[in-house]
Amino acid sequence: RDSEQAEIELLSGWEKQKRTSSKSLKKALSEVKGLASYLVLWQNDIHSIEGKFGNGIQSYFSFLRFLVLLNFIIFILMFSFVTLPIIISKYGIFNSTIAYIPPKNIEGNCTIYEPSDNEGLVYFYTYLKDLFSGTGFLEVTSLFYGYYTVDAVWISITKYNLPLAYLLATFAYLTLSFVWIMKRSAKGFMQNLVHEADPFQSYCNKVFAGWDFCITDPSAAQLKHRSLRYELQVDLEEEKLRQKIAERTKEEKLRIYSLRIFINIIVIAILSGCFYSIYRVTAFSQENSSDTENANSQANLLVQYLPSMVITLANFIGPLIFSFLIRFEDYTPAFEIKLTLMRCVFVRLASIGVLLFTLWSQISGCGKDKCEPCGYNYKLYPCWESDVGQEMYKLMIFDFLVILAVPLFVDYPRRLLVTHYSCKLIQWFGLPEFQLSDNVLEIVYGQTICWIGTFFSPLLPAIATIKYFIIFYVKKAILIHACEPAPRPIRASGSTFFFLAVLLIGLVLAFIPLAVSIALIPSSKACGPFRNFNTSWEAIPDKIREYPTVTQQILFGLASEAFAVPLFVFICIVMFYFIALARAHKRVIEQLREQLVLEGQDKTFLIRKIAEAQK
């Protein structure tokens, strides 16, 4: 306080004025912030998790909260621009009507689409089956693409172009997700870059910033002590290992490299096996479920869920095999973890890709010229977008069931068994651990499905929001009651960046199938807002043709090569500029460091001189 008073007296009158005004502004801002903190979702829960389990696990729950908000906003976006106009016009509010433009130049066979809405007396079981597989009564609701067979909505005298709105809303939610993720990861990315630039800071970081001052629970403190000791010991061991690796002889290197190539071949073989089995199972499931004879049999539901089950099995077995194999490859422990993680991410996200690829080959693959009139297999898939939406819906439901079932039926009983029976076999299983990376991959997988599926099923984000909301409480309960945190500690800075990086990979991977569906595959002529266009993308050029010629030329020019190539060159130049700037900054940092050393030397020199002078 005294130093602050002294400072204030030294300032001139004008500066005093600036200071008081900036202080009152700060006060006002802090008041607003205080109010806003009451509105933040789950603030208290996350705070208590941070106190008990530390920063790493808390960042997982913050990530969950972020996904809940993201999905909710995507849902609001799609609902208000796509579903709401139709609902308004169905009830005739604001004098609105739906316009159905009859399709022209399309062969009659392509436009036949009769979703089997259950009529008459049906078993209750059928409703349950329909709920889980998205067929029957669910197929005709606004959940799936087929409901939106509307060409325009007239609200009083204004025409609301629904196909265009549908397409633009899709691009909007993709862009929104991208921008939001980039904003969140900007901070972590910068720190990671700085960290990468100076890899020798790791010990200082662990020792000076190692203790989490937020921990309030004595048992959590014990855990933290243990994990800190473990981490320091592992790092020291790793350093010794690295020295050993640097001293390897030529023959040893040859042996290890050939071993690594061999194991990578095994990994690729396993991955191909997984993908091939997903392909076969999806093809089998699609063929059998369209066979109406089996439509009401018990096994039909099982057949429909076969792809989801196989994918979940692959996602479960894959990581186990990878963590077993990597032991033979003799990497440093840190690199081992990164490589296993990369392989697991690849398995999870690529399996969705394989599923979609199989679906497309089914949809556009015709045995003998069945595709001629419409461009896709109209006999089996009169409304193929609804089918893809149903597959995504099934994947999401199954994922949700698995996430609920595993803690309930595996983790919790395991904990009960291990704490109450001291039989050797059971003790070998050990307590369930909260594996951070596995959990993160799980929810990124779910989010990728949501991103892909929203185009085919506009209400899917609502299901995703509810799903993540429930998952938060389930994971929190399982963390508190059943799991032990993994012994390998996770640092907060690394983890947030890792989560967002994996999420970004998921987003890019979700974009590719969407781009293919929108731009390449002909849209179904029997249902959906795009039945008057060749592909879904055509709604945009169609709209542009309504504009005056000048605007048309500008917009078409933007999409041509004459514009794209110079733009690309310009972006490259900008990128090189920033890289050069970063390098210059690094050099300045080095120079400043050297200056710091010189200052220290100057200081000791002067102190010595003073001591001599005093004598």
Added chain:
Amino acid sequence: GAMGGSASLLPQDLLGEYQELTFLSRQEILLAYKRFSELLPKEERESACSARVPKSHILTLPELRANPFQHRICRVFSTSETGDDSMSFEDFLDMLSAFSDSATSDIKSHYAFRIFDFDEDGILDRKDLEQLVNCLTGQGEESRLSSEEMEQLIQNILEESDLDKDGTINLPEFQHVVSRSPDFASSFKIVL
């Protein structure tokens, strides 16, 4: 309720002054006042602003109870002339301000340096670093690093942070190392 009650005990001008001099917001100061007065016996609660709380009571706070640096924190922030490490309300606010979210990294690194300087000679030498690492790994014989590991670790730390190679870390070197540390801001934080 209770919040309103303690607000009437803490005069408004003092509240405003504290808001200006620390990094804490209004709610945080009021909450700190409430928690501080709970540490005092009933008779002294009226004059909480000028009372001193003995160290043993401060250490019962959950935020400090599990902290291996609890003694150092009390020592650094206490302005007691008798050296008994008791804290007044202003010391308490000082501490919370330095550990708050909005404190600058300069302030945090300055106080961190003082906390880690166990022998209070203004530099972090090998003995300080050894004590620091022992605090981190936990009390008790079996939770300490072996002397060989400790040597290797201290060697690595000094290699990374000791720029003038004099075998000790002074304040500018410490602040430089901590400014490059991505976890420091998020771990050097206490929120009531």
